[in-house]
Amino acid sequence: DGGITQSPKYLFRKEGQNVTLSCEQNLNHDAMYWYRQDPGQGLRLIYYSQIVNDFQKGDIAEGYSVSREKKESFPLTVTSAQKNPTAFYLCASSMWRGNTGELFFGEGSRLTVL
Amino acid sequence: KNQVEQSPQSLIILEGKNCTLQCNYTVSPFSNLRWYKQDTGRGPVSLTIMTFSENTKSNGRYTATLDADTKQSSLHITASQLSDSASYICVVSLPPWAGNNRKLIWGLGTSLAVNP
Numbered sequence: 001d002g003g004i005t006q007s008p009k010y011l012f013r014k015e016g017q018n019v020t021l022s023c024e025q026n027l028n029h030d031a032m033y034w035y036r037q038d039p040g041q042g043l044r045l046i047y048y049s050q051i052v053n054d055f056q057k058g059d060i061a062e063g064y065s066v067s068r069e070k071k072e073s074f075p076l077t078v079t080s081a082q083k084n085p086t087a088f089y090l091c092a093s094s095m096w097r098g099n100t101g102e103l104f105f106g107e108g109s110r111l112t113v114l
Numbered sequence: 115k116n117q118v119e120q121s122p123q124s125l126i127i128l129e130g131k132n133c134t135l136q137c138n139y140t141v142s143p144f145s146n147l148r149w150y151k152q153d154t155g156r157g158p159v160s161l162t163i164m165t166f167s168e169n170t171k172s173n174g175r176y177t178a179t180l181d182a183d184t185k186q187s188s189l190h191i192t193a194s195q196l197s198d199s200a201s202y203i204c205v206v207s208l209p210p211w212a213g214n215n216r217k218l219i220w221g222l223g224t225s226l227a228v229n230p
Contacts, residue, residue: 004157042118042203042220043158090157101207102148103218105157 002027006091006106013078013085013113021076021109023091032074033103035090036060043090049074078111086113116141118221120204126227131194135224137187137204145209149178149189152201152223161189161202194228201225 004025013019025032034046045058049068063082068074074093078085088110092103118139127133139147146165150158162171162178164187171178175192191198201223208217 006157040222042222043218044220045218088155092157102160102163103158105159108155108157110155 004106029093037088120221124225141206145207
């Protein structure tokens with residue numbers, strides 16, 4: 001089945017550790033995105049990528065890093081520089097040109113910093 | 115300032131009843147308006163996308179309306195089911211030519227609980 005797969009679903013991290021969240025899609029979408037969701041707040045864009053080997057900062061990129069070496073993959077690293085990393089992280093993908101840009105989301109990864 | 119406001123913040127209804135969720139936005143320029151359903155602990159799923167020229171769009175028991183003049187949208191759920199319990203999020207998209215790479219403005223969502 002076509003879709004977006006995020007892993008792990010739950011992740012615990014000690015302060016000072018980096019952690020990488022995986023996102024893979026087989027929808028042949030050009031664009032991929034990482035969002036962060038916190039209680040009482042709307043989704044906030046961390047990074048997005050329109051094409052392979054290119055990505056752009058979103059609204060809250062500080063303390064995060066990404067790579068886009070393959071069209072299907074867009075991993076997110078939460079670094080120790082992120083001051084408040086406990087959150088629900090959502091990966092999404094979409095076609096980029098010639099349509100409405102409808103987003104298709106993965107099931108999310110919940111990161112808890114101990 | 116570009117904003118999307120949803121009301122009510124939360125809603126409880128009985129199974130089988132209808133309900134309507136509201137979305138007001140101040141986003142300009144406007145490309146499209148989307149409604150997403152998000153079950154607890156899962157990713158959002160698209161229900162409808164409406165462009166400027168569309169007034170109504172249905173997806174099964176979900177019907178979205180859009181009044182681009184007043185910048186208001188509503189999502190009507192007919193004959194609610196227990197599985198409709200979720201957060202419903204309204205999102206407005208700016209057009210690609212607006213110089214912000216098709217930025218999305220997200221509402222905070224309406225939390226709907228359908229009780230038996």
